[in-house]
Amino acid sequence: MAVTVENTRERYQPSLRQWSKFFRNNTSIILIYVIILVVIGAAAILNENFRTPSNMLNILRQSIIIGLIAIGQSVVVLTGGIDFSVAQVARIVGLTVATIFAAQGSNPALILPLILLGLFIGALLGGFNGLIITRTHANPFIITFGIASILRGVNLAISTTPIRGIPDPYLRIYDFKIGIVPANVLVMIIMWVAAYVFTTRTRTGRALYAVGGSERVARLSAIRYNRTLVTAYIFSSFCAAIAGLFLLARTGVGDPSAAEGMDFQSVVAVALGGISLYGGRGSILGTLGGVLLLAALSNVFNLLQVNIYYQQLFLGLIVLITVAVYKSPRSA
């Protein structure tokens, strides 16, 4: 009887109930955006260099590359895994493309093939990660860390000094504008929207959550566990490869220290955004918030000339705090 009453009320006051539901179900996402507004608001009041439009655009631009990596990381973390090889994947893609450009006398005709090659390398490495993890059932942290270590060695073998000889048209990719919209911002927006649709509105997306929630239940519910996991790692490495190609265009040289620290930063962004590090819960929209918050904070730190070491310390603290706040689903 009480049930019927509730249903009727729902029908007559849709907006109010739905809003309260929205707030209850999305607490962590709302929280992160409120924090961003607070940080930006405080910084804008305190520092006049911060509130210039060009600085704001700067924050957005700073969040492009880490954002791409964090999109991939989100998908992996949703499955209950973690991908610690993303920074090295981005780096090896950049270095490989740069090396070939240098060897072929900066031939602009190679731009498209090399972009495709870079994306292929990314997908291939992700496939490796995924296959090893599904075959061995080992902890993804150990596996991807091992792969990262191998890639780090390969990267050092490729070059220890910056590689020059990237053709001019490639360098212009990064600052290319369509009208007044920078192409890189456009790519970022497309990637975020695509990731949102992928995680919320596709079968594989739903499978990510299922696999992260419970492997056994997922398997028994007609979800292809191995395929889902391998797809997640391929997607993650693919995103890292796009990031590596953008980084190459931005720095203009094949940089043997490219993307340093972005593996950890991407995990921080994901955790900040409320995706459970135990898998199965959270939203890509939260990760976007996490990325923007990190970019805003790093911008503020730079304006205030905070030592880079303290910034590191701060990142570590954030991870510990967010993990403590969200806890394990079982201990809650």
Add this chain to the structure above:
Amino acid sequence: MAALKESNNSGKIILSLKNINKSFGGIRALSEVSFDLRQGEIHALVGENGAGKSTLIKIVTGAYTADTGTIVFNGTIYDSLHPGQARDLGIAAVYQEFNLLPELSVAENISLGEQPLGRGGLLDLKARSARAYELLEQLGAQAHIDPNELVKYLTVGEQQIVEIAKALAINARVLIMDEPSAVLPSRDLDRLFAVIRTLRDKGHGIIYISHRLNEIFELAERVTVLKDGQTMATKVVSNTNNAELVSLMVGRPLTDMYPPKDNTPGKVLLAVQDLCVEGTVFNISFEVKTGEVVGMAGLGGSGRTTLCRALVGLGSIRSGKVLFLGKPAPKLPSKAAYAGMVLVPEDRKAYGLILNQSMRFNLALPNLSKFIHMGVLSSSAEKEAIQKTIADTQIKPPTPEISTENLSGGNQQKVVVGKWLLANPKLVIFDEPTRGIDVGAKAEIYLRIRELTRQGVGIIMASSELPELIGMSDRILVFHEGRLAGEVERRDFSEETIMLLATGTAVEEIQSQ
């Protein structure tokens, strides 16, 4: 015996709860509940899931504080107890999930709270073993439980007795047993009952919670029925009967739990030939036809669950054939489910539901391909299907976004059943479909099973509850120690026949008949 019972009934009241009220965020869990327990009495507490039994128990053990009402323990009045206080007073509870450390010995577990110290502040191992032996002796279990054995090597029944010994170690005068029989294979039941009776005769008060009413008639002196957070009645067991208790619990007379069979089985759906599963199940052959309910009976460890799981690709099949619709059955769970062979598992929390996800998510999980339009999930199609399933299976509350971990056991089971109803399966394997769920939810599950058979779905129903097997099955396969001990046709159904086969004592006799 009668004289003893008489003296128990006049035992003095040790624990009494008066007019207890408790609400959680506006929802009333208990309303004016009163309950008392005498020394040397076994007082059963029954009610559907969500009737308020657990809340009441948690108020007694101090885990919750009542909003209003008083607790009288041994003549002293308390407004509320906190957990440490309840323990010091001698109130202990044995839950379905044990609090034992598997890697420690029986003696270590029993004296975990208070380790006996010897000279120099070192543990006195001898005293510890002696104390454990003494407590086990009090329970009459010293002969088959060695205090120095590691707990992980004990059977579930033995672990339960260790858990009771642990309660005695803190001088428990009131012992609360939350569905102790649900986790036990039936051969251990007698031993448990003997232990409980021993405790009663020593003057302990025992609150005994169970869904199995026949146990209550066997064991308890009085029974209190809770429904929707209210005390319906407290009855002396000898003055009541099964039907009365059930109607008090559900609030309506439950004429027939088992909907009648209304279809005839069709062609062969599943054929199992000479199946062996790694070390536990040997040479099993049987068939399931469309629209047929094949029951599987057997004691704990008889291989029923192993077989059920092996059929959907969990566990390693060593030899033999499984033919589904004439073709070899898929070997992976996901492919089996896709082909229409699904398992409603014994342990719904570990195998049936993604607990931290919503009811909608869980119901939709095996049905995602139905909601895809041009590569993208259509939320309106999903919502419509989910709402229909919720209405069909009568899940309460009917809120698609509620997290499944917040549902009661019976409603969780309805979600597991509901997700497969939506998927149009061809063969559904139910393993203990009604374990730990209340009478009302049971009846709903039986209705759903009949509905499935009417649509030509084949059903395998493995259960340790003989009445439901007898009520629902067309045939019953009886297992004994991993082998098929016999098959009983509907016209020959009786608890005796099945138990004889299941215990393996009378195989030859029955065959020679």
